[in-house]
Amino acid sequence: MTDVPAQETPPSAVTAGRAAPAGRAARRTARRARWAPYGFVAPFFVLFGAFGLFPLLYTGWASLHRVELTSLERWEWVGAGNYVRLAGDPFFWNALGNTFVIGVLSTVPQLLLALTLAHLLDVRLRGRAFFRVVALAPYATSVAAATLVFALLFGRDHGFVNWVLSTVGIAPVDWQNGPWASKAAVSAIVVWRWTGYNALVYLAAMQTVPRELYEAAALDGASRWQRFVHVTLPGLRPTILFTVVVSTIGATQLFGEPLLFGAGAGASGGADHQFQTLGLYLYEQGWVNLHLGRASAIAWLMLLMLLTVFGAARLARTRARGRARAASIPGRGV
Template identity: 45%
Template sequence: MTDHHDLPGRGHGGSAVLDRGGPPRRPRDPGPASTPSWRHRLSRWDLKVSPYLYVLPFFGVFAVIGLYPMLYTGYLSFFSWPRFGTAHGDAVGWANYAHVLQDPVFRKALVNTIGIFLLSSVPQIIVATLVAALLDMNLRGRSWWRMSVLLPFVVAPAATALIFGSLFADKSGLVNDVLGGLGLSPVHWHGDRFASWTAIATMVNWRWTGYNALILLAAMQAVPRDLYEAAAMDGASRVRQFVSVTLPSIRTTMMFVIITSTIGGLQIFTEPRLFDTNLQHQGGADYQYQTLAMYVFNTANSAVDPYPRAAAAAWLLFLLIIGFALLNFVLTRALQRRSLA
């Protein structure tokens, strides 16, 4: 007679247990797929829509104070509008643009704007890159140096004009005093065209170089240090590391700085306006340093069709900025591809 303890599938309490060698248990039928709850659907909708809601206020404000004035300016440039009129007159087509392009003062302002832009933006970006590279090194008092380069940016433009006005004064300026002490003839900073460009570009560079240097410094600090260690192990010098590691790694930030400097350089108004000692504020007696932004401002206060002609000049300035920005973008991308090849 067989003992019940020897029977397979029996436990001590007489309950049946599954034999490990037996067939597998059939899985349960999951049934129909459960539909997501309304809270789950709401959370998914929130994740998809909320990013657009966050940026919607910016685009709303931009549409009111940026896009609408720009479009209305373009619309106004095709009409006539007397100086003391309450509404625009008849449509004149491209007559306002033709008048602006044929104006010799506009052509002078165009040359002045490009000249001051080249004397300010190009050295500004080069010096800002070198300053950022120096601040990225292990210097004593790095925090103090980084704060000091931003001091010119926080100085009021009027104070900047007073400082550089005393430096570049024609008769009693410090620069001419130094030149006279060296036996050189004084420079007519407000009368000579290129000299006035140089003085205004110096004001712009002094104010904005530190600001751009801090932007580039932030990009340099984000470069992985492993890349520099690997380059040092391969025998690369600091200059080689800067050219082969730093510059390619910050190319996106460099492109941003170049484009913003281009936009700001072509829209320059404050520095030449404050540099002008003439009571008429026309950019010199012979318009030798009047910029396009100053031309737009002065045209809006002229006697004949001031607003439509100023609107046409403003749109020509806008197209010029777009063209230079695209040119800088294409050239920067081409140089980056050549450096990476």
Template identity: 60%
Template sequence: MASTTAPSRNGPAGRQDTPPPPARPSGPSAWRSRLHRWDTKGTPYALVAPFFLVFAAFGLFPLLYTGWLSFHRVSLYNVDRAEWVGLRNYTDLFTGQVSHYFWNALLNTFTLGVLSTVPQLLMALGLAHLLNYRLRARGFLRTALLAPYATSVAAATLVFALIFSPEGGMANWFLGLFGAGPVHWEAGRWSSQFAISVIVTWRWTGYNALIYLAAMQAVPRELYEAAALDGASRWQQFLHVTVPALKPTILFTVIVSTIGATQLFGEPYLFGGQSGHQGGTDHQYETLGILMYDQGFHSSMLGRASAVAWIMFGLLLLIGLVNALITRRLRASQ
């Protein structure tokens, strides 16, 4: 009986036949296919390109240009002529002819940062804790907290300069109610820095309070109920439930406030603007920002001003590094 077999798929030499490659589309279909590939690959880059173009023009280029200027002696009135001086601008700041002003500005920046940041964050935490409870007119109070933040630096500083005016100022009038003599707020180191820290604290306390309030509302209510069942008072709940839950948020506000204090310029500059002494007659509240402005526009030393700017940039990088290390420690401990 003859047997039938299926036809072989191999060629005469035992080679397996392969199907021919698909033909490439031609005409309008080929153009649409190519356009689709370009759209898929290029659209993401086109969407993010405006940010990088703006950053390169207004962020990266000024950063690199000031870095280049910091190694040159450049006059404000003759920018085209730059003389290479290496690290002389930095050595002038650290150990040279303007070292006294630099270290004084660095110290003032630190003390103003402490005087404004610590009370600001403590008051913001307390206000957020009060607003976290059911109070009447909570919406109005939350809106009122943002009013100082929405006020311009110039308007707030000029008003507080009148409040701390040595002649007829409300601060001296209030001290007079208790028998204290008038204080020349701008003349003393600590009195002037206290006045400036009041301005900074007034502007930023409400902003930080709303950040804390948003974080507090994310804390589960079950934790407070369990603490209340254990007999914990509201103060104990705040210390042992609220504060541990807000550690990442507190760290964020501390870092942001420290960065803002490092760049402090508007408040101390305008506080002494009425008397014509930006930074004080004896540089008693001159910050790094004012020193940079003074070296660049008053002394016309753009290279030295750029060196101050890069030192401030290095301080901000150091603050960011400390932030990263502390955040990693917090995550590891949880």
């Protein structure tokens, strides 16, 4: 019986058989590498969509309806009716004016003090870490505790501030009921809480400015003030812009300090609404008067005002850069 020789597999077929799984594995690896970054950032977009974008759109839709907190199932379309009503509401304009005044009284001194404090902490001195912790302590204090302490300090009859004023012959000030005194008192709380935080932000930015610039300016005979103006401030320009933006947003949303400072006044912001901010007015309309649609309109107006202010500031900055660039080109600055 003749043995039939076994048929051998050609080498090319073996190579092709091994290459096919290897090619599929390479393609799968390439797909994973291509889609992996999207998988890593997907949780952020999911959370942002659920807790950021959806509430924003839902609030905008609610602002176009008459919705009462006691009957959320009944939505009555009013279009721009809530916005028109707010435009004719004197309490809205009062809250807007109070927000602007308190924002200016708190933001400007706060950032100036923070810049000064950061410059002092940037100097090499003993116990710098201790002073930095002390500067950050007010930020770590809860808004409730800070406001209650300041309410005692600004008490009309037994407050420490009025006692200090009486020692120099100034009559006691009614800090809670005075139209300007109450705004100054609320602003003082904001300044105390946020100055240290902004000072540490400025301090971190100051330490990124190259020390060679200070040394070169000192060799040229520049004083310490001149080095601060011509070296430190230009290096801090992006950081200063950041703190201005964040402080402006915080001033627009101011809520806890005026609410707790008014003691029994609640969301009205004083007996005459003398320190009622937009945040308090929104809370009063939505959760006291139960007008959820009107409160949604206030929230969207606050957002639109911030976008308008920042858009105008960005446009002015772009135009200023364009003029400076044009002036630097020979023959274009005339």
